[in-house]
Amino acid sequence: MAPADAPARLATQRLTALFDRTVAVREISLLFPANTVTAIIGPSGCGKSTFLRCLNRMHELSEGGWITGRVLLDDVDVYGGTVDPVAVRRRIGMVFQRPTPFPTMSIHDNVAAGLRVNGRLPGAAVTTAVERALRQAALWDEVHDRLNSSALALSGGQQQRLCIARALAPQPEVLLLDEPTGSLDPAGTQRIEELCHDLKRRYTIVIVTHNLQQAARVSDYTAFFYLGKLVEVGRTAELFTRPAREETEAYLTGRFG
Amino acid sequence: MSVPLPTFHNRGDRAYRVTLTGLAALLPLLLVVVGAELAVRAWPSIHRFGFNFLWTGRWDPVTEVYGAGPLIFGTLVSSLLALLLAVPLALGVAIFLTEFAPKWLRRPVAFLVELLAAVPSVVYGVWGIFVLIPFLRGHVVPGLKAVLGWSPFFSGVFYGNSMLAGGIILAIMIVPYIAAVSREVLLAVPGSQREAALGLGATRWEAVWSAVLPYGRAGVIGAVMLGLGRALGETMAVTMVIGNRHDIGASLLQPGYTMAAALANEFSEATTGMYLAALFEVGLLLFVITVTVNALARLLVWRVARGGSAGSRAL
Amino acid sequence: MSARAIRRRILSAAMTGLVGVLCAAAVLPLVLIFADLLHKGATSIDWNFFVRTPVPIGQSGGGVAHAIVGSAIIVGTACLIGLPIGIGAGIYLAEYGTGRLGWTVRFVADVLNGTPSIVIGILAWTWFVRPVGHFSALAASVALAMLMVPMVARTTEEMVRLVPHSLREAALALGYPRWRTSLQVVVRTAVAGIVTGALVAVARIAGETAPLLFTALGNLNFSLSLGHPMQALPLQIFTYATGPFEEWHRLAWASALVLMALVLLLAMAARWATRQRYGTR
Incomplete structure (x- = not known):
């Protein structure tokens, strides 16, 4: 189904996510090629966020959350019996809809949080990694002179980029963005979207969004979810101009959702 | 293929959870151990006096005959007297603060009422001895005797x-507890209840009386019972x-005794095993x-203010 | 307006006035007590009061230095015992307290909160005084710790619960194990609130007298030993207030003022700690 013109980094096979006995996402098989941005779109409640949370094993932390099927990261099932979910989350970074800087930590400590938890690093290495992450998140110029002030002093858009920097610092391979601009103003949104373009050179990115224009702007591939099922996936340009399925066209033209 | 989801991912998580669980389990354990310890130590007395202990009045360390009737009586009377005085005041505070007080007045008054709960019991005792009792003797009791002296409740010297002084001090002490919990209960009453009544043309008081209070009734009763629990166990001031x-x-003008007071006064004097x-x-x-x-009080309060936050504040 | 409507309006106004009056009446004792404390206590407080120990009956002067220090030691030791247990239990309730044990612990904590402190005093006597054959400050500390655990547990739980779920998720998504998420992100964020709860609990136990009666017992002399009887401010007040001497009554008021001031100070510190959390950074 999915195009295969790049080496697969992340893939799901018949992934079904449940809350107790309720199926939230049914039998999804998708490939996320390396160094691409894949957007997941669909109306609210279609299961796109739940699906995303299965990829780094966050779903199982929700009340009653469990899955069937497989999630392959470089051909290794992250749900395999010997895999530590904590290790999975270190390789697959995630950014949420609302900025979540740790309120008790400074800007520097926020970015370093994910590094520190991965083991003791020498101070110089931490400093370098923090700067690199902040530069990648296009925040360095704005905060380099106040790394030790509270992260809460930043604007919403800056906080969100800080969270991206925090996710990038441990150098994950995949970056999951769950409606990352959902709570931002247009300027903040634009910064994040530009960032997606830069970041895909190093990372595989999956972005969940309810904003169709955003999906069209940032992604290489787009998957359309509806009622917990994958309706259609394809190159973004194609999907938006010549959707194969009726539901997709209905959604894209604003007839529901 | 179903994936078994491990609850614990590593030793740290397990150690953390086990430690916390152990600490938390100390609380129920404490409750059980306290009850068991008291029962075991009390057994000689329970065995010897049986139910007579509850209503006989002789308390004689010389002949080793003990009956807690007056203690139980005094505890109940002083606590009920306290409730009689405290409930109207506390409900007044709760209703005033949630329904009628201007916004700027709510926080300071709530703070003052909370301060009442912060005053140590022994300070109430000092105030009771040196201020309240002389005041009662000089200004209240003569009036009471003049009007109600014919009744057995206000007879004697x-x-x-x-009992009267004890009841009044207790009332002052439990007002903040009843007020604080009632207030939380009333705050938990949905605004729609109020608006529905007002929308039907009720006056503000009618809205409170016919919509808000009935809705929070179980919680208010719970609050009163919490106050009662405090009053029953209050020791020093009493x-x-x-x-x-x-x-x-x-007669309320006569001296009395309470269970808690007896323990405070006599425990270190108890020389024989049976006395103890x-x-x-x-x-x-x-x-x-x-x-x-x-x-019972907690169950009532929890039923109204779900989540169990109401009344849990350690005042 | 009909006569009935007027009557209803009058009733409403009258009841509004009545609850206002009741509220004022409830606050009145506080004002009176504070006024009396200041009026009768302040005149007896001088430097000696804080640095001297009691003088023999019949002489005037003397102070309560031993009681102030004793209270600090007893309450401090109680905190060392009670805070870790209370805070740990509170974190348990917030993090894992959804099941049956959680419900039970929550319920028992609330019930224990209302248990008479004199009963806890008796227990401390049974466990720590009777076996060794003499009174001790340590027994008093254990009794106070038992009183503070349920209070601290419940406030800690509330404060930890206030931390937004999104912070927890963010930490977990970064690869924090659950326990580190809990300690380093969630609990750390709630620290100001937990401190507030602890201070409120300390204010409360600092004024407790009943559990000290057969544990710390009291002591006319300066003592720093946890294994022996020790004076505490509330005990001193009780002794002075119920004694027969004018001089003692004067000292009782002065000590009561000092105790009240200490308790208020702790309550203020608690409020201040909370304000730090909600205020601007």
């Missing part, structure tokens, strides 16, 4: 230390003003009564 005499009398066992039985009774009252 007023010596100062009395000990200092109630008179500490093993007597049952109708009798006091342990008093402690056991007090424990069982307060635990029961508190448990």
Whole structure:
């Protein structure tokens, strides 16, 4: 189904996510090629966020959350019996809809949080990694002179980029963005979207969004979810101009959702 | 393929959870151990006096005959007197603060009422001895006797230390507890209840009386019971003003005694095993009564203000 | 307006006035007590009051230095015992307290909160005084710790619960194990609130007298030993207030003022700690 013109980094096979006995996402098989941005779109409640949370094993932390099927990261099932979910989350970074800087930590400590938890690093290495992450998140110029002030002093858009920097610092391979601009103003949104373009050179990115224009702007591939099922996936340009399925066209033209 | 999801991902998580669980489990353990310890120590007395302990009035360390009737009587009378005085005041505070007070007045008044709960029991005792009792003697009791002196409740000579003084001090002490929990309960009443009544043309008071209070009734009753639990177990202030005499009398002007006060006064004097066992039985009774009252109160309050946050504040 | 409507309006106004009056009446004792404390206590307080120990009956002067230090030691030791247990239990309730044990612990904590402190005093006597044959400050500390655990547990739980779920998720998504998420992100964020709860609990136990009666017992002399009887401010007040001497009564008021001031100070510190949390950074 999915195009295969790049080496697969992340893939799901018949992934079904449940809350107790309720199926939230049914039998999804998708490939996320390396160094691409894949957007997941669909109306609210279609299961796109739940699906995303299965990829780094966050779903199982929700009340009653469990899955069937497989999630392959470089051909290794992250749900395999010997895999530590904590290790999975270190390789697959995630950014949420609302900025979540740790309120008790400074800007520097926020970015370093994910590094520190991965083991003791020498101070110089931490400093370098923090700067690199902040530069990648296009925040360095704005905060380099106040790394030790509270992260809460930043604007919403800056906080969100800080969270991206925090996710990038441990150098994950995949970056999951769950409606990352959902709570931002247009300027903040634009910064994040530009960032997606830069970041895909190093990372595989999956972005969940309810904003169709955003999906069209940032992604290489787009998957359309509806009622917990994958309706259609394809190159973004194609999907938006010549959707194969009726539901997709209905959604894209604003007839529901 | 179903994936078994491990609850614990590593040793750290397990150690953390086990440690916390162990600490938390200490609380129920404490409750059980306290009850068991008291029961074991009280056993000689329970065995010897049986149910007579509950209503006989002799308390004689010389002949080793003990009956806690006056203590139970005094505890109940002083607490009920306290409720009688405190409930209108506390409900007044709660209703005033949630329904009628101007916004700027709510926080300061709520703070003052909370401060009442912060005053240590022994300070209330000092105030009771040196201010309240002289005031009662000089200004209140003569009036009471003039008007109600014919009734058995206000007969006899007023010596100062009395059931009346104990009840008043207790009332002052439990007002903040009842007020704070009632207030939280009333705050938890949805605004729609109020608006519905007002929309039907009710006056503000009618809205409170016919919509808000009935809705929060169970919680308010719970709040009153929490106050009762406090009053039953309150020790120092009562000990200092109630008179500490093993007597049952109708008059509120006469000295009385409570279970908690007896423990405070006599526990370190108890020389014989039976004396000690009798006091342990008093402690056991007090424990069982307060635990029961508190448990019922919590259930009532929780039912109204879900999540169990109401009334849990450690005032 | 009909007569009935007027009557209803009058009733409403009258009841509004009545609850206002009741509220004022409820606050009145506080004002009176504070006024009396200041009026009767302040005149007896001088430097000696804080640095001297009691003088023999019949002489005037003397102070309560031993009681102030004793209270600090007893309450401090109680905190060392009670805070870790209370805070740990509170974190348990917030993090894992959804099941049956959680419900039970929550319920028992609330019930224990209302248990008479004199009963806890008796227990401390049974466990720590009777076996060794003499009174001790340590027994008093254990009794106070038992009183503070349920209070601290419940406030800690509330404060930890206030931390937004999104912070927890963010930490977990970064690869924090659950326990580190809990300690380093969630609990750390709630620290100001937990401190507030602890201070409120300390204010409350600092004024407790009943559990000290047969544990710390009291002591006319300066003592720093946890294994022996020790004086505490509330005990001192009780002794002075119920004693027969004018001089003692004067000292009782002064000590009561000091105790009240200490308790208020702790309550203020608690409020201040909370304000730090909600205020601007």
